[in-house]
Amino acid sequence: xxxxxxxxxxxxxxxxxxxxxxxxxxxxxxxxxxxxxxxxxxxxxxxxxxxxxxxxxxxxxxxxxxxxxxxxxxxxxxxxxxxxxxxxxxxxxxxxxxxxxxxxxxxxxxxxxxxxxxxxxxxxxxxxxxxxxxxxxxxxxxxxxxxxxxxxxxxxxxxxxxxxxxxxxxxxxxxx
Numbered sequence: 001x002x003x004x005x006x007x008x009x010x011x012x013x014x015x016x017x018x019x020x021x022x023x024x025x026x027x028x029x030x031x032x033x034x035x036x037x038x039x040x041x042x043x044x045x046x047x048x049x050x051x052x053x054x055x056x057x058x059x060x061x062x063x064x065x066x067x068x069x070x071x072x073x074x075x076x077x078x079x080x081x082x083x084x085x086x087x088x089x090x091x092x093x094x095x096x097x098x099x100x101x102x103x104x105x106x107x108x109x110x111x112x113x114x115x116x117x118x119x120x121x122x123x124x125x126x127x128x129x130x131x132x133x134x135x136x137x138x139x140x141x142x143x144x145x146x147x148x149x150x151x152x153x154x155x156x157x158x159x160x161x162x163x164x165x166x167x168x169x170x171x172x173x174x175x176x
Contacts, residue, residue, distance in 0.1 A: 032066035041069060042076075052076065 033041065038058075039049040052058045057079050058072040077094050146169060 030068050030070075032061065032064075033069055034066055035060065038067060038069055038072060042073065 035049045035053060035058075036046050039046045049058065052072075053060055053067075057075055058067055059075075060067045073093070077097055080094070149169060
């Protein structure tokens, strides 16, 4: 029979005294694969994966010899130019990454262009506000002129000029 005194109490993961001392719980929960499995995942040879490990491109766990496929793939994509990759999966990913980097390089220029266009739009808005104000002033002046001409018509008399002015002003002269 066993009782509680017969069990050895280990420290929780991540604490000293643990088999996994110095490794965070988050790291322990990540998916890990053996190098041979990684080679099948990316379509590369086992020898290539072994060479990458030897060269320090891919890091393996000293505890169990496994690796994080996400970190390994990222390391390979950072290190190897696309034209040197034989693995079709990595080559495609690297080419896409290269395309995205090219697009990302355009962003600062596009941002400058957008800022310039925003400034231009703001200038056009201000011009429209100014034009609207000038149109209001001009409309007021024209109205004052029509009123002044309408008021001056009786003083002009029945001369042909007065008739021409009355005809040109139409109903506005009659309203005045």
